[in-house]
Amino acid sequence: MSTLPALLVLIGAATPLSPPSANALTTADACSIFGRIADKMHVLPPSEVTGTAASGYEFGILQSGRPKWVCSYETRTGNMQGGGAEITHVPGWVSLFGGGPECSYANFAAALDAKKYNMPLGAPSGLGSVATDPPTEDASRAFWGLLGGEDGTRLTVSAASEKLERISDALDFETFKQAIS
Numbered sequence: 001m002s003t004l005p006a007l008l009v010l011i012g013a014a015t016p017l018s019p020p021s022a023n024a025l026t027t028a029d030a031c032s033i034f035g036r037i038a039d040k041m042h043v044l045p046p047s048e049v050t051g052t053a054a055s056g057y058e059f060g061i062l063q064s065g066r067p068k069w070v071c072s073y074e075t076r077t078g079n080m081q082g083g084g085a086e087i088t089h090v091p092g093w094v095s096l097f098g099g100g101p102e103c104s105y106a107n108f109a110a111a112l113d114a115k116k117y118n119m120p121l122g123a124p125s126g127l128g129s130v131a132t133d134p135p136t137e138d139a140s141r142a143f144w145g146l147l148g149g150e151d152g153t154r155l156t157v158s159a160a161s162e163k164l165e166r167i168s169d170a171l172d173f174e175t176f177k178q179a180i181s
Contacts (some may be wrong), residue, residue, distance in 0.1 A: 028150040031123045034134070035132070038173075042071050060080075064121060067120040069172060070119040074158065074164075075089065076089055096115075109144070113135065123173045143180060148178055167179050
């Protein structure tokens, strides 16, 4: 018995029993977008900010050394750890709308292509330059659709935020990859 099918399953390749769909996105596609829009900061909703049992020290803003989250909110304000300075955070994906309340797919895709790629936490490190390439048209359209965009329509920031919120307050790479695929 050949071990090739088992090996293909282990590395995530398609087997003859499960052919990929015509528009299946790759991990590199997901990473190409995630690495352009993910944030190093996530501001928790005020209702989720609690102090530790021992000291009462609050962690209302989560931070990471590399991009880790696609935050669902349009903007959110919170205090730095321990009740420190107030910070207002606007997630990276919001910039795809060019500072306005809505945009067309063409402007959205151009802004996505122009964003700098940063290797995010949680993504496979072996993707190399494939993930740093601009997103494919299929990947850009899949992200537009994930946010609620449709062909020939304009998408609003608030509608996109609502779509993301239905998935999670902050999407990590695996959650994003599953949602966009």
